Amino acid sequence: MTQENALDGLIRQRIRGLRLARGWSLDALAARCYLSPSTLSRIETGHRRIALDQLVPLARALGTTLDQLVESAEDEDVVIRPEPEHTRGVTTWLLSRERALHGVSVAKMRITPQRVVDELAVHPGREWFTVLSGTARLRLGERTIEVGAGEAAEFSTMVPHAIGAADGPVEILTLFDHDGERAHLHDPEAT
Incomplete structure (x- = not known):
């Protein structure tokens, strides 16, 4: 055939x-x-x-x-074999194809305590992540929120924000819209 x-x-x-x-x-x-x-x-x-x-x-x-x-x-077009990308204390595996899921990108990130965040990012849209292991430290404007394994966070990305590791390495699964993907996955200076 x-x-x-x-x-x-x-x-x-x-x-x-x-x-x-x-x-x-x-x-x-x-x-x-x-x-x-x-x-x-x-x-x-x-x-x-x-x-x-x-x-x-x-x-x-x-x-x-x-x-x-x-x-x-x-x-x-079914199996995705992600290649890790390493930048400043963060390893990222892109788990979706570009422009997949109606403009949403899925990524797994491993963040180490060595990641130093000096500036908070701001861009249009929303972000969502769930913690697979460890504890994430989410900075939203003046607030700092710890998100543990099995918990999730969702927030407006118009609020200055950054995600780091609380005590040791943290692994998260995150969803980015188009603006979030551009800000966090393609800009080497993004935080």
Whole structure:
């Protein structure tokens, strides 16, 4: 089976699967996307070629996007093998692809007490992190908050902030929006 045929079959499976997951008959979906039930049946079973002008209304009716409907199922877009990046007492593993999860980046960070934070960062957006091990010291403006293993913190990044280690190394799992990713993961001078 060629790669094109495999993707074609996957698209047909997705259409049928999404229809059935919604509990819709062929007639119900056909009415929502302005196709005849027989045309839809032939598309699902592979007896009719799928045209782009049919995929757009099908995706819309099924509550998905055209991109998601025709997305490849290859393994290389599933497994992420992060490479550690080391800077000033922080090791970071980026656990998501750029622009993944609707603009949210996921990273694991190991912060040592050697990390010295002189200036607090400020940027638009929100950040969230959970402590995997150790105790994090979160500086938010004039406040200092200790966040222990199993606890999480979420805050506006318009408040001057920095995350450090309290007593020993701390490992956190963090979510950054686009502005947070740029400020914390791509700027070597960011804190």
